[in-house]
Amino acid sequence: MKTKILFLFGMLCATPLLGQNDLLTMLNQEDAKKITYTQATFKGSRFINGQTVETIAKKHINFWISHRFGALNSGFMDNFLGLDEAKIRLGLEYGLSDVWLLGMGRSTIEKTYDFYSKYKVLKQSNQMPVTLTVYGSLATNTMPTGYSLPSGNIMRYENNLQRQTYMGQILIARKFTDKLSLQIMPTVLHNNKVESIYFDNDLYSLGFGGRYKLTNRLSLSAEYYKNIVDTENFLKTSGTAYPYQDSFSIGFDIETGGHVFQLHFTNSKGMIEKHFISQTTGTWANTDIFYGFNLARTFSLEPDKKNKK
Amino acid sequence: MRHLIVVFSLIILGFQANGQLYMAQNGEVSFFSKTPLEDIDALNKQVGSIINADNNEVAVQMRVTNFVFPNKLMQEHFNENYLESDKFPSATFKGKIREVIDLKVPGTYAVTAVGTATIHGITNPIEIKGTIVSKGDQVSLACQFDIKLVDYKIDIPRIVFAKIAEVIRVSSKINYVKK
Numbered sequence: 001m002k003t004k005i006l007f008l009f010g011m012l013c014a015t016p017l018l019g020q021n022d023l024l025t026m027l028n029q030e031d032a033k034k035i036t037y038t039q040a041t042f043k044g045s046r047f048i049n050g051q052t053v054e055t056i057a058k059k060h061i062n063f064w065i066s067h068r069f070g071a072l073n074s075g076f077m078d079n080f081l082g083l084d085e086a087k088i089r090l091g092l093e094y095g096l097s098d099v100w101l102l103g104m105g106r107s108t109i110e111k112t113y114d115f116y117s118k119y120k121v122l123k124q125s126n127q128m129p130v131t132l133t134v135y136g137s138l139a140t141n142t143m144p145t146g147y148s149l150p151s152g153n154i155m156r157y158e159n160n161l162q163r164q165t166y167m168g169q170i171l172i173a174r175k176f177t178d179k180l181s182l183q184i185m186p187t188v189l190h191n192n193k194v195e196s197i198y199f200d201n202d203l204y205s206l207g208f209g210g211r212y213k214l215t216n217r218l219s220l221s222a223e224y225y226k227n228i229v230d231t232e233n234f235l236k237t238s239g240t241a242y243p244y245q246d247s248f249s250i251g252f253d254i255e256t257g258g259h260v261f262q263l264h265f266t267n268s269k270g271m272i273e274k275h276f277i278s279q280t281t282g283t284w285a286n287t288d289i290f291y292g293f294n295l296a297r298t299f300s301l302e303p304d305k306k307n308k309k
Numbered sequence: 310m311r312h313l314i315v316v317f318s319l320i321i322l323g324f325q326a327n328g329q330l331y332m333a334q335n336g337e338v339s340f341f342s343k344t345p346l347e348d349i350d351a352l353n354k355q356v357g358s359i360i361n362a363d364n365n366e367v368a369v370q371m372r373v374t375n376f377v378f379p380n381k382l383m384q385e386h387f388n389e390n391y392l393e394s395d396k397f398p399s400a401t402f403k404g405k406i407r408e409v410i411d412l413k414v415p416g417t418y419a420v421t422a423v424g425t426a427t428i429h430g431i432t433n434p435i436e437i438k439g440t441i442v443s444k445g446d447q448v449s450l451a452c453q454f455d456i457k458l459v460d461y462k463i464d465i466p467r468i469v470f471a472k473i474a475e476v477i478r479v480s481s482k483i484n485y486v487k488k
Contacts (some may be wrong), residue, residue: 022368023359023361023366023367023368023403024368024370024401024403026359026368027357027358027359027368027369027370027401028370028399030334030357031357031370031372031399034355036372036374036398037374039374039385039388039389039394039395040385040388040389056381057381057382060381060382098381178395178396216389216390216393217390255386298381298382300379300380300381300382302379302380
């Protein structure tokens with residue numbers, strides 16, 4: 001019996017090798033053993049306000065121009081549905097390597113400079129279910145001291161250290177199909193100085209984001225940040241309602257060679273984490289939302305190979 | 310014991326029958342598109358290929374995502390918009406060398422491979438002229454041919470039409486080792 005099985009085993013070993021009919025099948029079997037990485041989980045390095053797991057290629061520069069107009073409910077005659085005013089953020093990103101980028105920007109809101117870095121730790125492949133990127137940023141507020149916030153509080157700074165806000169995020173994303181990609185982002189944000197004694201210096205938030213490709217060049221994207229704040233306790237101790245909302249944004253990404261246009265509606269006026277996660281005042285229920293767009297232009301600093309030859 | 314010998318000889322027989330295969334894992338395929346506005350080139354260094362020296366059949370397989378462009382945005386557009394590499398991950402060629410040659414004999418051969426190419430999920434008949442240099446246990450192949458984008462239903466939007474040539478020149482250099 002045992003020898004018969006062995007004989008059969010020998011036959012089995014011999015047959016596939018004897019029958020070399022389909023060379024392509026052999027090549028495909030070889031190919032399946034290699035690691036293949038998932039490409040382009042998202043179109044851009046940011047969803048709408050927040051970041052995606054994507055970094056930019058080595059020696060490439062991304063120039064971001066972001067606009068948020070005024071609130072849609074601010075009136076037609078008074079404010080042309082918000083289009084009379086705009087908040088701007090200008091940003092630059094540079095790819096140190098294919099997985100590591102450095103960036104900086106300047107926002108109109110609170111005259112804030114931001115500096116950040118993103119590093120792709122894990123890449124989704126046929127052997128790895130998700131892409132994981134770590135992201136950290138520093139925001140520096142350069143407003144004159146003693147300005148009033150939308151919440152009504154007055155912000156006073158005694159020194160420059162109090163003007164800093166730190167933020168750390170872990171971005172975990174998976175491209176489920178060629179159309180659908182989803183991401184979650186646990187976030188911690190630390191303000192060196194908060195606007196009143198009732199606020200915590202640390203804010204924890206859990207973000208969710210996703211995109212669905214409608215066509216090759218058009219996709220729908222959305223992101224939501226759930227802030228972990230005890231609003232009841234805030235009301236009890238301070239006597240006023242917690243002034244800030246969770247951020248929700250939805251929009252379209254339109255890609256034309258070399259540019260990404262992002263058109264969206266969001267209840268956040270700010271375009272960096274400090275502003276859109278911790279200081280969102282608009283609510284979707286009151287149509288207190290803002291129309292906005294981001295425009296990204298990519299430049300390659302990689303020398304042209306043909307010129308070298 | 311005797312049975313074991315039979316089994317082993319069968320396995321060995323299997324391997325021996327394989328002796329006429331030449332295999333390559335790191336072949337190179339590049340393409341070049343030239344228009345007055347923009348030159349585009351890309352290189353794939355992970356091309357797999359097999360030649361069966363018994364019947365001179367050839368197969369070539371590559372992953373579309375392994376083409377490297379100097380401009381990464383161009384690479385993304387190539388995969389996402391033009392070749393749709395999520396839907397059609399690989400490009401292949403399958404065919405036969407028309408000339409009667411024996412690759413096991415060292416020498417230089419001008420060859421014509423006749424077969425089918427599959428790109429972007431579309432299969433078309435193709436004839437590729439090239440040169441094979443054989444050293445007996447190692448074989449190298451070099452060839453050049455043109456691909457018409459229309460034949461493979463690769464759509465170029467009108468606004469970028471002027472930047473991408475309608476006919477793409479493909480070059481290939483593959484070094485095989487006898488298996």
